[in-house]
Amino acid sequence: MSLLHISDLRVSYGGIEALKGISLDVEKGEIVTLIGANGAGKSTTLRAISGLVPLKTGTITYDGQVISGQSPQKIVSEGICMVPEGRRVFPNLTVLENLRIGAYLRKDDIQPDIAHVYQLFPRLKERSWQLAGTLSGGEQQMLAVGRALMMRPKLLMMDEPSLGLAPLVIRDIFRIIRTLHEEGITILLVEQNANAALRVADSAYVLETGSLGMHGTGEELLNDPRVKEAYLGKSRGQ
Amino acid sequence: MWNTIFPYLLSGISVGGQYALIAIGYTMVYGILRLINFAHGDVFMVAGIVMVYLAASGLPLYVTIPLVLVITAAIGFLIERVAYKPLRSAPRMSVMISAIGVSYTLQNLVLYITGGLNKQYPTIPWISDSVTIGSATTKLVTVITPVLTIVLVVALVLLINKTKIGMAMRAVSKDFETSQLMGIKINSVISVTFVTGSFLAAVGSVLYFTNYPTVIQTSGAMPGLKAFVAAVFGGIGSIPGAVIGAFIIGIMENIIKGLDVILFKAGVISKPLGLATFSDAFTFALLIIILVVKPTGLFGEKATDKV
Numbered sequence: 001m002s003l004l005h006i007s008d009l010r011v012s013y014g015g016i017e018a019l020k021g022i023s024l025d026v027e028k029g030e031i032v033t034l035i036g037a038n039g040a041g042k043s044t045t046l047r048a049i050s051g052l053v054p055l056k057t058g059t060i061t062y063d064g065q066v067i068s069g070q071s072p073q074k075i076v077s078e079g080i081c082m083v084p085e086g087r088r089v090f091p092n093l094t095v096l097e098n099l100r101i102g103a104y105l106r107k108d109d110i111q112p113d114i115a116h117v118y119q120l121f122p123r124l125k126e127r128s129w130q131l132a133g134t135l136s137g138g139e140q141q142m143l144a145v146g147r148a149l150m151m152r153p154k155l156l157m158m159d160e161p162s163l164g165l166a167p168l169v170i171r172d173i174f175r176i177i178r179t180l181h182e183e184g185i186t187i188l189l190v191e192q193n194a195n196a197a198l199r200v201a202d203s204a205y206v207l208e209t210g211s212l213g214m215h216g217t218g219e220e221l222l223n224d225p226r227v228k229e230a231y232l233g234k235s236r237g238q
Numbered sequence: 239m240w241n242t243i244f245p246y247l248l249s250g251i252s253v254g255g256q257y258a259l260i261a262i263g264y265t266m267v268y269g270i271l272r273l274i275n276f277a278h279g280d281v282f283m284v285a286g287i288v289m290v291y292l293a294a295s296g297l298p299l300y301v302t303i304p305l306v307l308v309i310t311a312a313i314g315f316l317i318e319r320v321a322y323k324p325l326r327s328a329p330r331m332s333v334m335i336s337a338i339g340v341s342y343t344l345q346n347l348v349l350y351i352t353g354g355l356n357k358q359y360p361t362i363p364w365i366s367d368s369v370t371i372g373s374a375t376t377k378l379v380t381v382i383t384p385v386l387t388i389v390l391v392v393a394l395v396l397l398i399n400k401t402k403i404g405m406a407m408r409a410v411s412k413d414f415e416t417s418q419l420m421g422i423k424i425n426s427v428i429s430v431t432f433v434t435g436s437f438l439a440a441v442g443s444v445l446y447f448t449n450y451p452t453v454i455q456t457s458g459a460m461p462g463l464k465a466f467v468a469a470v471f472g473g474i475g476s477i478p479g480a481v482i483g484a485f486i487i488g489i490m491e492n493i494i495k496g497l498d499v500i501l502f503k504a505g506v507i508s509k510p511l512g513l514a515t516f517s518d519a520f521t522f523a524l525l526i527i528i529l530v531v532k533p534t535g536l537f538g539e540k541a542t543d544k545v
Binding site: 147 | 405411416418
């Protein structure tokens with residue numbers, strides 16, 4: 001049984017159907033990626049899973065339980081955490097406070113988790129007392145990932161983690177995604193950077209204007225001529 | 239010269255403290271909801287009316303004062319749940335109109351209950367006692383107010399900067415949606431904000447009305463407006479700003495009230511000019527100047543957020 005199962009998910013924003021009935025599965029321990037163009041519904045899918053937007057139809061099942069229709073708080077408490085698009089760190093909180101607020105629902109000792117995040121991102125430790133608004137884009141992205149890890153997620157959803165970052169920083173982010181994968185965290189990754197995303201993904205879906213298109217392993221889609229043409233560009237000289 | 243100014247300065251500091259306790263409610267609610275809670279001055283007035291009726295019921299003061307604080311906090315909570323929460327995703331203007339509606343509802347409710355009569359505010363012993371400090375003879379409440387205000391403000395700042403709920407308040411004030419993703423219940427955080435603001439307004443009301451003989455349904459309008467100006471002056475959304483703004487306005491108002499006497503004794507003028515009339519006008523002129531010259535106030539943050 002898959003960790004996350006979505007069937008016939010439809011979401012509309014005031015008459016415009018952003019998702020037209022998609023079904024997908026995320027297996028435990030996998031990295032699953034959703035690729036697609038702007039406005040394809042990638043972010044909406046993640047927002048629907050985390051309970052931020054209401055579903056029109058469809059069910060979302062997580063770990064055998066139906067979670068669709070639950071509040072975002074309830075869904076977070078089940079271990080589904082999101083790294084939102086555009087980082088969205090709290091600029092008026094310090095780096096440390098951003099990490100602590102990531103563990104808002106936890107009652108137990110969070111010190112080991114803070115140490116773990118600092119070990120993954122030593123830069124954050126150096127800047128622990130700095131306001132998050134003063135960090136660079138890459139550091140904010142690391143903080144957003146670290147903040148999500150504080151809940152000890154079973155399923156980590158990342159929305160465009162590479163957006164607007166320098167190539168070297170993007171490489172760092174994907175290195176971290178691999179590390180988290182090795183630690184056993186299931187990852188649902190939404191990316192426009194299809195090339196990088198497909199390289200790390202065990203399984204991948206292509207989303208086209210609210211509907212699912214192709215599906216396969218990351219490797220399969222990476223070598224698919226249609227994907228190459230539409231999402232990878234012709235000069236994929238690697 | 240100093241002996242002439244001192245009594246006005248002292249009462250200015252005291253009134254400033256009372257404005258500060260009201261202004262914090264405006265600034266906190268604005269900080270989290272971007273809403274000017276026009277009903278806040280009326281909550282302050284209702285606290286006074288509740289005190290009148292509780293005292294008339296014969297309960298001892300050590301019961302009525304805490305009860306006033308609790309009831310006022312509950313009213314603040316209720317107003318938010320009934321009039322603002324259902325409009326969470328509505329345009330900001332709708333919420334503001336709802337706030338004006340709450341303001342009139344409270345005033346008319348009190349008008350109905352009291353029949354529009356001035357209600358005698360109970361005399362609270364000890365804080366109503368006279369004291370003489372230097373050249374000023376005043377009620378003890380004048381001295382207690384600024385001290386109590388500072389203590390409450392320090393406690394509030396600690397609450398916001400050092401506790402988990404305070405951290406959640408700061409997070410919610412920046413980003414509702416991401417706060418929800420952290421598992422924060424934004425409605426609870428907003429309720430805490432309203433409860434805190436109303437509680438402080440109730441404290442302010444006990445101190446304020448001790449200096450005035452009566453309460454009527456419009457008693458909240460003027461102090462409410464003054465506190466609002468103080469919040470804007472200090473930079474709405476900023477708690478230290480609201481407090482400093484309130485003290486400045488309180489002091490300036492009272493100095494202007496005494497300006498005739500001060501100038502006369504200093505030999506600058508030979509007959510009274512009636513300058514005291516301008517003490518209210520000063521506050522509102524200040525509002526206009528601030529809005530024109532520095533709309534973000536003394537400590538307000540810029541409207542543009544770094545993305």
